[in-house]
Structure formats: structure tokens, C-alpha cells
Amino acid sequence: MSRRRPAAALALATGLLFGPAALAVEPDEMLKDPRLEARAETISKTLRCVVCQNENIDDSGAPLAADMRRLVRERVVAGDTDDQVRAYLVARYGNFVLLKPPLQPDTWLLWFGPAAVLLVAAAGFSAAYLRRRPAAEAPAPLSTDERRRLDALLADTPPGNTP
Amino acid sequence: MKRYLPLIPVVLFAVFAAAMYFGLKNDPRALPSVVVNKPMPEFSLAPVLPGQPGLAKADLVGRVSLVNVFGSWCGVCVEEHPTLLDLSARKAVAIYGVDWKDTPAEGAAWLNQRGNPFTRVGSDQAGRLALDLGVSGAPETFVVDKHGQVRFKQVGAITPDVWRDTLGPLVAKLEGEP
Numbered sequence: 563m564s565r566r567r568p569a570a571a572l573a574l575a576t577g578l579l580f581g582p583a584a585l586a587v588e589p590d591e592m593l594k595d596p597r598l599e600a601r602a603e604t605i606s607k608t609l610r611c612v613v614c615q616n617e618n619i620d621d622s623g624a625p626l627a628a629d630m631r632r633l634v635r636e637r638v639v640a641g642d643t644d645d646q647v648r649a650y651l652v653a654r655y656g657n658f659v660l661l662k663p664p665l666q667p668d669t670w671l672l673w674f675g676p677a678a679v680l681l682v683a684a685a686g687f688s689a690a691y692l693r694r695r696p697a698a699e700a701p702a703p704l705s706t707d708e709r710r711r712l713d714a715l716l717a718d719t720p721p722g723n724t725p
Numbered sequence: 726m727k728r729y730l731p732l733i734p735v736v737l738f739a740v741f742a743a744a745m746y747f748g749l750k751n752d753p754r755a756l757p758s759v760v761v762n763k764p765m766p767e768f769s770l771a772p773v774l775p776g777q778p779g780l781a782k783a784d785l786v787g788r789v790s791l792v793n794v795f796g797s798w799c800g801v802c803v804e805e806h807p808t809l810l811d812l813s814a815r816k817a818v819a820i821y822g823v824d825w826k827d828t829p830a831e832g833a834a835w836l837n838q839r840g841n842p843f844t845r846v847g848s849d850q851a852g853r854l855a856l857d858l859g860v861s862g863a864p865e866t867f868v869v870d871k872h873g874q875v876r877f878k879q880v881g882a883i884t885p886d887v888w889r890d891t892l893g894p895l896v897a898k899l900e901g902e903p
Contacts, residue, residue, distance in 0.1 A: 612861035625826055626861065629852040654859040656759040 587620060591628065593635055602635045605647050609634070610661050618661055758859060758878040765792075765873045766857040770847025773824045773832040780821055780847025785869050789899045790819040791892070792867040793843070793883075794855060796827040797835035799863040805882035806839050812888065813842035818896050822846035825855050825863055868892060870899045 587606075593599040606620035611627040619627040619634070630651070637647040651659045663669050704712065769781040785792070793809065795802040813820055822843035824832035829848045836846065849855055858867065861880075868877040877895055879887065 626852070626855075629826075629856055633853075633856055652759075654760065654857055655861070656859070 587631065588628065591631055591635065593639065598635075598638050601644065602631070602638045605634050605638070605644050606631055608648065608661055609651060610659050612655055612659060760859050760867075760875050761878055763875055765867070765869055765875055766854065768847075768854045768857070770823065770849055770854065771829065773822070773829045773846040773848045774836065774841070775833065778845060780823065780845045782873060784845055785821065786871070786873045788819055788871055789896050790821055790844075790869050791883075791896075792821045792823060792869055794823045794825050794849075794858070794860050794863050794865045794867075796825045796863050797831040798827060801882050802864045803839070805864050805884070806842070808883050808885055808888065809842035810840050811885075812883075813844075817888075817893070819844050823854060824848045824850075825860065826850065826852050866892075868895055868899070870902065 587603070593602060603620055607618045609619045609630065611617045611619045611622035611624055611630070613624040613626045614622050617624075617627070619630045633651070634647055637650055642650065648660065657663060657669075663672060665673055765782055765785060767782050770779045772779040791812075795805075809820055812818060820842050822836075822845070824846060827835075827848070827850060829850070832846070832848060836843075847854075858865075858875075859878075864882055866879040866883055867875050868879070870876050876899060877892070879892060883892060
């Protein structure tokens with residue numbers, strides 16, 4: 563980016579920051595009842611835009627996201643609960659449409675995998691640590707028997723005859 | 726045994742790296758479809774071509790068919806079109822068109838310009854049928870059996886290879902079902 567065009571850079575940054583969000587929910591999509599509209603927005607934020615994949619449909623400017631937002635509002639007006647609206651879309655697009663994956667057997671690895679790896683690593687480190695500890699401790703004192711043998715050996719060695 | 730212990734992290738890393746390497750080859754757009762093995766949703770679409778009928782679920786029952794989601798705005802559909810025209814000319818399978826998020830006028834002009842491979846074409850301008858089918862982009866093609874059950878979803882263009890290796894054998898198999 564050239565130094566002569568800070569205004570252009572600023573405009574681009576502003577556009578990137580606020581542009582898509584400003585474009586996303588069109589005024590004519592919004593519901594008249596602010597309570598229902600707020601619910602629709604909350605639900606929309608938990609749903610993935612299947613075209614842009616890492617955006618929720620409330621933020622996305624994709625035409626398909628707009629269709630999905632309209633569908634969410636249609637279901638909200640029809641009296642669905644938040645979970646029913648989500649279930650309606652999951653029945654058509656699968657769990658992929660949920661930004662937060664549900665907790666079920668085939669997602670256990672996803673939810674608990676990192677914690678399991680941490681636990682295994684912690685167990686491995688503790689095992690290695692505990693195994694090393696006894697070596698660092700002072701040796702056990704000699705038994706009476708050992709002491710007698712040692713004294714005998716020392717007594718056998720003639721004085722001044724060390725190599 | 727103890728001698729090999731230091732190799733464990735190396736082996737773990739190799740397994741992880743292999744998983745990542747093969748993961749790179751996965752197409753993030755090829756999503757598992759949940760509409761497969763479910764009945765086609767109820768729908769009734771307005772015509773695209775003037776003077777011709779639209780498309781409804783009842784039209785699909787009784788024979789194996791392809792339901793092709795396209796649009797005049799869709800670039801890949803242009804690439805796919807010759808294959809559909811060829812299949813239609815050979816009477817390989819009945820192909821129905823869903824003109825998605827498009828005005829009927831633009832859809833009709835597109836078909837008039839490039840030829841019409843469809844037995845019937847319906848306009849899904851509002852995108853409602855596409856939502857019910859879990860469509861995420863065009864073209865997508867659904868293989869529907871004689872009972873109106875979706876049996877397969879093809880994401881992306883049908884090429885001669887896709888027909889020969891995947892859709893053709895599947896259609897032949899479904900034709901054989903009661």
C-alpha cells in the first residue's frame with residue numbers, strides 16, 4: 563500500500579470492517595415485531611452460511627444466506643421455538659449448518675479429543691517424573707548385616723597398601 | 726521395549742501429518758447431504774418457458790429422473806450444459822430443471838440460447854425448493870427414484886466422466902428396482 567493513498571487505505575479498511583455487516587440484513591427482511599426480529603437475529607447468528615462456510619447467516623451477504631434468513635423469520639412467525647427453527651434447517655442441511663456442533667456420539671472426539679490428549683500427556687509426564695524420583699533420593703541405610711561385611715572388608719585391607 | 730519409547734512422538738507426529746496431508750485433498754464444498762434417502766419435498770414451481778408447464782413433485786413419480794438445479798447466472802452450469810443436452814438427446818434419463826434464484830425470462834433466454842435438455846423446467850425464483858433440498862450452490866443434481874425418493878446428490882457439474890462412473894450406473898440400478 564503506497565503512502566500517498568492513506569485515505570484509500572482507510573476507506574478500504576472501513577469497508578472491510580463494516581461493509582459486509584452493513585449489507586447483510588436488508589431492512590425489508592426485518593420483522594415488524596422487534597421481539598421476533600431479535601429472536602430471528604439470535605438464531606441467525608448460530609447458523610452457518612453454507613456458501614461462505616465460516617460466516618453466520620446474519621453477517622453474510624450471500625444470496626443464499628438471505629434466503630435462509632427469510633426462512634428463519636418465516637419459522638419464527640409461524641411460532642417455532644428457537645430449537646425447532648434450527649432443527650428445520652438441520653433436516654435440510656445437516657449438522658453442518660450449526661456453527662456449534664451438537665454433543666452426540668459422532669462428535670465426542672471433537673468435543674473431548676483435546677481434553678483427552680491433555681490428560682494422556684499429563685499422565686505420561688507424571689509417570690516419567692515419578693519414575694525418575696527414587697533415583698534422586700538418598701540410598702537406604704545399610705542393614706546390620708551389610709555393615710558387618712563392610713567392616714570386615716575394610717579390616718582386611720592392609721594399611722598403606724592402597725593402589 | 727524401552728529403546729523404542731522415544732519413537733512414540735515421532736510415530737504420533739507421522740500419523741498426524743498423514744491425516745492432515747490427506748485432509749488437504751478433501752473438498753470442503755462436498756458436504757454430507759441429509760436429504761439423500763428421503764422423499765423429495767412437496768413442491769409446485771411456475772413455468773420458465775412461456776406456454777409450457779411448470780414442475781411439480783407429481784411429475785417425478787413413476788420413473789427414475791435427474792433434478793438439476795441451475796441458473797442463468799451460474800458459470801459452471803454453462804460447462805455442464807453440453808453433457809445434459811447429450812444425455813437428453815440419447816434419452817438416457819429424464820432430466821428436470823429447477824431454475825434457481827433467477828427470473829423466468831432470464832432462465833428462458835438462457836435455455837433458448839443453449840438448448841433445452843429438460844423434460845420440464847420450473848422456476849424457483851424465491852429459492853424455497855432449493856432450501857428444502859439443502860442446496861448450497863449451482864449446479865447440483867438430485868437422482869430421484871421411481872417413488873420420488875432422493876437417492877443421490879451430485880454437487881458440481883455432471884461431466885461425461887461423472888455420468889459414466891457414478892450417475893449412469895446408479896440410474897441403471899434404480900431402473901431395475903421395482
